[in-house]
Amino acid sequence: MTNAMEQIYARARAAKKTIVLPEGKDARVVKAAAEIYRRGLAIPVILGDTNSVNRVAQENDVNLSGIEVIDPATSPKRQQYAQTLYELRKHKGLTPDQAYELAGDILYYGVLMVKAGDADGEVSGATHPTPDTVRPALQVLKCAPGVNIVSSFFVMIVPDVPYGENGLFIYADCGLVINPSASELAEIAVCSGQSFSKLFGLEPRIALLSFSTKGSASDPLVTKVVEATRLAKEKAPDMIIDGELQVDAALVPWVAEKKAPGSPVSGRANVLIFPDLQAGNIAYKLTERLAKAEAYGPILQGVAKPVNDLSRGCDVEDIVNVTAITAVQATDQ
Secondary structure, eight states, rough: OOOOHHHHHHHHHHOEEEOOOTTSSSSHHHHHEEEEETTSSSSEEEEHHHHHHHHHHHHOOOOOOTTTEHHHHTTTTTTHHHHHHHHGGGGTTHHHHHHHHHHHHHHHHHHHHHHTSSSSEEOOSSSOHHHHHHHHHHHHHBTTTTOOOOEEEEEEOOOOOHHHHEEEEEEESSSSOOOHHHHHHHHHHHHHHHHHEEEEEEEEEEEEEOOOOOOSOHHHHHHHHHHHHHHHHHOOTEEEEEEEHHHHHOHHHHHHHHHHHTTTTTTTOOOOOOOSSHHHHHHHHHHHHSSEEEEEEEEESSSSOOOOEEOOTOHHHHHHHHHHHHHHHHTOO
């Protein structure tokens, strides 16, 4: 495990946060819950039919002693959560009966636990697509104060490179916002810088990326990044932010001297902001496969309380790591 993740683990252990894992029918989730509990990274709570969860545990030789398993369908808190959901969504036409039905759903129950303070965060997505994770989070938890868009990032740890923070980066957005406007891109940049600082205690150096550096090309795609950079600097004047930058000017100091002299980032970027989801998704997967990088995410940012998504191709260690990150996100909230 890298130093960056060791730091996350240490902070998660100290935080002792309760993290709900709603997909209790999946063996990976059950195994991960046991590992999270064993390593002391969080207090895991599994959601699902109790008999089904216990059967999965037995079939996979997993000891769930000390781990709470809740069946939303029979939970004594279902009615309380349903009333919360009804109050939040009645202006959208949700009826009490519909709220009660939804409160029995594992994904809604999970975020309602977080809303009620019965859990500090949620990790889901092992068996559900991203929209199924994000929708309840937005309906119940809403955006964080001052934030208008929920986005995502990946923690990237690249071995044997001097760039970024000794190979540590945040890449955004690589998993959620398809084609952000200039104002949305600016918000993604600022939120990503805040995420980097919160998770690692380091100063973010944020580069908004393009195929152009400082006017070397002219196109509406470039104009969007230029405008996003201006807006991001207005939103966060104390952050180190620059754009539009080609990726080599963002990462390599001597290239930055030639292409972007005087840039506050100066080829030392540790937070890379991609102009759209195509670029970000391609970049993180190329980095993961060709550079043999560790990639953790997609981690959601901009939600009022931590709810994080998993790839449906995740393994047990992915769930453990994202849970540790979620526990750290939940500190100071």
